Amino acid sequence: MDVERLRYPIGLFEPVTNPTFAQRGEWIRDIEAIPEQVRLTVQSLTPEQLTTPYRPGGWTVQQVVHHMADNDMNAFIRFKRALTEECPLAGSYREDLWAQLDDYNVPVEISLVLMKAVHDRFAALLRSMRENEFERSFISQTHGSMSLNEAVQRYVWHGRHHLAQLLSLRERMGWNN
Template structure:
């Protein structure tokens, strides 16, 4: 049961050799997901924002700030992969980042604005890439070598994954 709460849309499963139509679908998801997130958290009270999405999990506030941090890191990974040969992507201790004061004391509006801005730039970048450029790779310390096709899918999945965590919390709590 906890696994369904932790992974409400299931684990990530990449599509190998996606079609241009599939790739465009993921890019369009990346474009609209910030609006869906904003709508999902729009009327939450402070008490609700400080509620854990699952026992032992992050609060809604921590999830939103994590999404912004992850998006910034992913955008940099993409740019490095496009400008360097097989760069090593930096990783970060997301569990420890979630405990830092900015996660606790910064209103989620700041991260919502940041997410919207990053996604806007990211979509502009993704729309300009050729099929060849989507085959460029980087080395992830946690996932190994990954091309930008798979990274695009993972990026969209990761956002949907956290959005679904918040949505399922709201549903379970009757908010």
């Protein structure tokens, strides 16, 4: 299997331009479900399995889980700033360097709890939003102007994307624990 397929098991992000109420409801349910799915995927892994790269040259399982929590926190802050400020310039973060910092050595359990908490807060916020609020936007330093409609979809894609990397590794390695 080629490396790009291992890296992007669900493909690249492709936003829906004018999502329906039903589509958005599905994304919110995904946001609520993903932390538990990640938990089920990694909670029984051994220390050796947790330090296995999900692809050659890629992050380990443990780094992927900590990265997911870091990304969720950043995304939640960007989102809330756009709801309360006029098109703010969103902060960036060096995910490659964050993954090298020492807090990535704490047990994955800590990020599983963190991820669940951020996702539940995010889902509650999304359920409270009026249609026109999804038109609000922020400036991403990597993607330019981004509406909250798109930001929600990116958030869901990001969770599914990394979950699929972990599931694909489990399957390739034949881990049954």
